[in-house]
Amino acid sequence: MxxxxxxxxxxxxxxxxxxxxxxxxxxxxxxxxxxxxxxxxxxxxxxxxxxxxxxxxxxxxxxxxxxxxxxxxxxxxxxxxxxxxxxxxxxxxxxxxxxxxxxxxxxxxxxxxxxxxxxxxxxxxxxxxxxxxYAYNKNGDVYFxxxxxxxxxxxxxxxxEDMQAGARISVDERKEHPMDFALWKSAKPGEPAWESPWGPGRPxxxxxxxxxxxxxxxxxxxxxxxxxxxxxxxxxxxxxxxxxxxxxxxxxxxxxxxxxxxxxxxxxxxxxxxxxxxxxxxxYEGDVLRMMVLNSSYRNPLSYSDEILAQAKRALERLRSGIRPALPGSQGAPADVLESLTSQVKKTAQEFVEAMDDDFNTAGALAALFELVRAINQARDAGATDDQLADARNELIRLSGVLGLRLQVESRRGEQAGPFIELLLEVRNELRKQKLWALSDVVRDRLLELGVVIEDSREGSSWRWKE
RNA sequence: GGCGACGUGGCCAAGUGGUAAGGCAAGGGUCUGCAAAACCCUGAUCACGGGUUCGAAUCCCGUCGUCGCCUCCA
The missing domain is CATH 3.40.50.620 (HUPs)
Structure with a gap:
């Protein structure tokens, strides 16, 4: 290519x-x-x-x-x-x-x-x-x-000729031509200066x-x-x-x-x-700004607004949804689902390169990544195990990395909290078994306030750090 | 006044000759005790007016609009 x-x-x-x-x-x-x-x-x-x-x-x-x-x-x-x-x-x-x-x-x-x-x-x-x-010295100032x-x-x-017409070009008597520009500027007293053949000055x-x-x-x-x-x-x-x-x-x-x-x-x-x-x-984290840049084309103006910002944040979250672990209790996905996941991995890599080869078309490259995310999420919903998701997930991480995006952010917060959160989940599961919904919701809400997202499914609950 | 870029669904945006990627938002649905997430489904004929072509968002001309540079500037 x-x-x-x-x-x-x-x-x-x-x-x-x-x-x-x-x-x-x-x-x-x-x-x-x-x-x-x-x-x-x-x-x-x-x-x-x-x-x-x-x-x-x-x-x-x-x-x-x-x-x-x-x-x-x-x-x-x-x-x-x-x-x-x-x-x-x-x-x-x-x-x-x-x-x-x-x-x-x-x-x-x-x-x-x-x-x-x-x-x-x-x-x-x-x-x-x-x-x-190509240049001349006028009393310590040198012009091109x-x-x-x-x-x-x-x-x-x-x-x-065009630039002279109509433009407001400051009249500087020392210049031979209004568009001549300074190569060396003589220093006024007290200004930083370096010795030169034309006297003290700066470039x-x-x-x-x-x-x-x-x-x-x-x-x-x-x-x-x-x-x-x-x-x-x-x-x-x-x-x-x-x-x-x-x-x-x-x-x-x-x-x-x-x-x-x-x-x-x-x-x-x-x-x-x-x-x-x-x-x-x-x-916000730096990747949000990077996402804004990636979703536009680098040669065009990019307008900044709260809405664009929110969109970039959500897009980043969506990308990251692709690397979430298998659902609790997954027994493996059907063969056809795994096959289409494998072919999407290939297709994504190909489309990613095609887009980027075309004058760094990052928006197009992102589109390819999002399609991979969807395929991964489909497979996960279909019961794929972590092993079955690994290749696709690694490819997603690898290609995102080419764009400078970091998908794995969990470690930025103390890993030490993990076991304690697991413990809370266990207790909460007991509460849910006993249908003590009010109490189990309190645990979920309070953990969310602390930045921990709990997601319940038929087979159990999982948690992750809020992005 | 001169030079240049751009104008695609509610928002961002890809696509530069063969009947419109992707993301966000919105609506409907699946799942769920609820929620969230995920998944499924739904929407544009491409600023406007001419022209070239079998065929144009995509090429040409014009109009309107937005932005950048012409002074320091990423």
């Missing part, structure tokens, strides 16, 4: 091949660490986590780089407001973000470079860009000369990513990803810088995720319509 990927650069789905057989170099733009991250950032991280996991499932060895922008205007501004050291501020939010990623079950990147640790590469690149005529780059605008589909935003790619992945990479709000100017400028220097195509595939929306608008700090990852995780 061939994987096909939508490439922003060509605006179409393309067959996925890598520079080096069996290996993928993946660069994803990470956050600027000046404030708490919101679930829009989480969505992007989840999308690329799913992509990475699927690539690994396909047998690729993935070298995954995600950067932290830990020096820039906003960090300095915020640090001043808080009367704090900018590096300390960045460090705090970097650590916090790392923790969020772990909480969301996002695999750690192979490398997490930071802008402040790439200075020598950045300065070297800027210097070479100047010497080759967009008119020198013949195919500037190829990623975002813009032409320089512009775009050059750091170019530098980190070069250092950690090389001149050419397979996939470059990020939110679609980065297409212009950020990724456009990365291409301009890198390709001007190397003379070779930078990333083979540009992959961009759609924006998370809240009340019809992009979730963002400037609009103030955001939910932080911290807030979300204090109320």
């Amino acid at each position: 061939v994987l096909r990927v939508y490439n922003t650069l060509t605006r179409q789905k393309e067959e996925f091949t890598t520079l080096v057989p069996g290996r993928v170099s993946l660069y994803v733009c990470g956050p600027t660490v000046y404030d708490k991250a919101h679930i829009g950032h989480a969505m992007s991280a989840l999308v690329f986590d799913i992509i990475r996991r699927y690539l690994e499932f396909k047998g690729y060895e993935v070298r995954h780089v995600m950067n932290y922008t830990d020096v820039d205007d906003k960090i300095i501004l915020r640090a001043n407001e808080l009367n704090m050291d900018p590096f300390e501020l960045a460090e705090r939010y970097t650590r916090e973000y790392d923790q969020h990623l772990a909480d969301l079950n996002i695999l750690p990147a192979t490398v997490n470079p930071r802008a402040t640790q790439e200075m020598s590469t950045i300065i070297d690149m800027v210097q070479r860009l100047i010497s080759q005529g 000369r967009v008119t020198r780059d013949a195919d500037y605008g190829k990623l975002s589909g813009r032409r320089l 512009g935003w775009h050059i750091e990513c170019s530098a980190m790619n070069l250092t950690h992945l090389g001149e050419q990479i397979d996939i470059h990803g990020g939110g679609n709000d980065l297409i212009f100017p950020h990724h456009e400028n990365e291409i301009a810088q890198t390709e001007s220097l190397t003379g070779r195509p930078f990333a083979r595939y540009w992959i961009h995720n759609g924006m998370l929306q809240l009340s019809g608008e992009k979730m963002s700090k400037s609009l103030g319509n955001l939910i932080t990852i911290e807030e979300f995780l204090s109320l």
Whole structure:
């Protein structure tokens, strides 16, 4: 099966091949660490986590780089407001973000470079860009000369002429062309600064990513990803810088995720319509957010609402219903039921791969998993034993894992409670035999309040942790 | 104003030429002391208007609507 990927650069789905057989170099733009991250950032991280996991499932060895922008205007501004050291501020939010990623079950990147640790590469690149005529120095500020780059605008589909017309482009006298962008910014007194041939200053935003790619992945990479709000100017400028220097195509595939929306608008700090990852995780488990992402297509906008959230929660529960144990007293299911279960396992695996191969169609992949869940539940209802369910259940767990979903969550609460709950069930069974319904209902209700779900059947009762 | 994306049942959403996956919700049923869960059954002709085609949600044109980018942004 061939994987096909939508490439922003060509605006179409393309067959996925890598520079080096069996290996993928993946660069994803990470956050600027000046404030708490919101679930829009989480969505992007989840999308690329799913992509990475699927690539690994396909047998690729993935070298995954995600950067932290830990020096820039906003960090300095915020640090001043808080009367704090900018590096300390960045460090705090970097650590916090790392923790969020772990909480969301996002695999750690192979490398997490930071802008402040790439200075020598950045300065070297800027210097070479100047010497080759792609950039110029104006009193300590260095700008990229967009008119020198013949195919500037190829990623975002813009032409320089179009952008000048009608747009509000700030007039900056120091620039030769309004669209020229900063490679190096001179430092004002008191600002963090690094020594450079053009005086003390700090890198512009775009050059750091170019530098980190070069250092950690090389001149050419397979996939470059990020939110679609980065297409212009950020990724456009990365291409301009890198390709001007190397003379070779930078990333083979540009992959961009759609924006998370809240009340019809992009979730963002400037609009103030955001939910932080911290807030979300204090109320729900990370897999709920992952489920929301999986049930949509990564390139389209995803709107966040209480209803969508509730749907994702229920969908996750349904998926998990597939791994519940056999019913008490099961004697085995009829042969035809077991046969159709076996064939559904095969069918699901096949449909799962087919869907994911089509530009990571996670919604389609989920549909295949839900069909497996139904087949498993049918078999269980028909009396299948744990042994008879094992293969199907393992496949469900395996494929869900490719999407990063964790179905087995029981252990997160103390296992020590198990024997005591069993004891309560035994006592309650006695009560039920004696038809003391009121009392047995009290036990069930109180246990539910404690997070334990009791389900009665003809053959006896079972329990599980509430999700 | 320029560039781009999208518009499928109450909600989310797959499907991009051959008569509409899946999930949530809703209604009916099986099971059950009750409940819950699970299982079974029930619903859309695909924004609107033209066109191409034997045949279109799926291709083309137009209209309307929503969103993103054009300034920092996942």
